[in-house]
Amino acid sequence: MELKVINEQGQEAAKLQASDVLFGRDFNEALVHQIVVAYQANARSGDRQQKDRSEVRHTTTKPWRQKGTGRARAGSNGSPLWRGGGRIFPNSPEENFSQKVNKKMFRAGMAAILSELARQDRLVVVDDLTVDALRPSCFRKS
DSSP states (O other), X not given: OEEEEEOTTSOEEEEEEOOHHHHSOOOOHHHHHHHHHHHHHHXXXXXXXXXXXXXXXXXXXOSSOSSSSSSOOOSOXXXXXXXXXXXXXXXXXXXXXXXXXXXXXXXXXXXXXXXXXXXXXXXXXXXXOOOSOOOGGGGOOO
8 A cells, every 4th residue: 555745845756555454354334343342431530410200399388289170180290291390310410421432343443443544544744843932821720
């Protein structure tokens, strides 16, 4: 596999012979999808929360008496059946969304992605990369 080498002006300077072990793999769409989904799932913070019926703000008295009104029985307006009531199975902030990807699967998926990019001529090598000055925000301590 040959990769283009470009210079600072963006013109093709030379060709570079690349390893077929890394850049000659077949594209495995299912594996790449699994790696991308795991990457995005591991980036989730999992800090959303909903309230259950004990956490919503409501009164503890019955909204109307048990018998004689012609309406359905009701014990609390914090019930999940009522508007403004709590959720039945709420999301908890401790939920973990992380997914494990084996090392061999990750390496095979990345090799498949790089191979596909090289086949489509979307992967180039930069000859020389020089930076004149860094922005002061790079040195800011946080």
